[in-house]
Amino acid sequence: MEEDLQWVREVLAGNKQAYAHIINKYKNPLYATILRMTRNPQDAQDFVQDAFLKVYHQLGKYKETGSFSSWLYRVAINHCMDEFRKKRYHSTQVELGEEQVIDSNHPEVVFLKKEKHRQLERLLATLPEDERLIMLLRYANELSYDEISELTDVPLSTVRNKLHRAKKKMRDTVKREGGYFHELSNDR
Known part of the structure; x- marks a missing residue:
């Protein structure tokens, strides 16, 4: 800093x-x-x-x-x-290339990481924009709850609640559609 x-x-x-x-x-x-x-x-x-x-x-x-x-x-x-x-932007989902997702060249590792990444992207896409943003800031950027609160101008308690709700929605989606996403069970 x-x-x-x-x-x-x-x-x-x-x-x-x-x-x-x-x-x-x-x-x-x-x-x-x-x-x-x-x-x-x-x-x-x-x-x-x-x-x-x-x-x-x-x-x-x-x-x-x-x-x-x-x-x-x-x-x-x-x-x-x-x-x-401004509605100048319209989101179109693009499949991320393998080289953007993984570093290893082992076929099994490549396949598993790619599938895990696809599942996570699908789960994140199901969330409302505000919850998706808070999840990304917390887990992709590893920001603390306080930093997220400061960054988004959202009270700390709301940040915690939105993270909890987002993880619950993602877990429920995994249970409903099948599969298991281990990271969603860890409360970091």
Whole structure:
């Protein structure tokens, strides 16, 4: 976090090259979050680029009281939500390629990871947008409940409730449609 503050201060002092450090640190986790929101790799790339431009132009508004990562995610997710509200964006689900999902080349591992990923994506797609976003922030981006609350402007108790409800809905879907998703039984 201190490293982030140093880079922000350098950018604000005129060192535009320091912004590359911020982009390199956050581009992959931000892309993963936005990809799960849009379910379209090309749109996710465009939204990430737009979000980094927006963050750059709003960097002077960042108050050093909260974590920089939470602020960055808030700007990026708000940008996406604005695009959704403008109805300029229509989600079309695209099957993610194997290389985007796994690292191992073993056929059995490839198959199992791909199937697990497909099941998780289907389960997430059944959730309302607000619950899906909170699940992604918690489990894909590993943010704390407090960070999610700060990022989404949702009270901490509501974040906990939405996570609980989302996991319950996903578990119920797995039970109803068959199969077992081990991670849903772990209460992290």
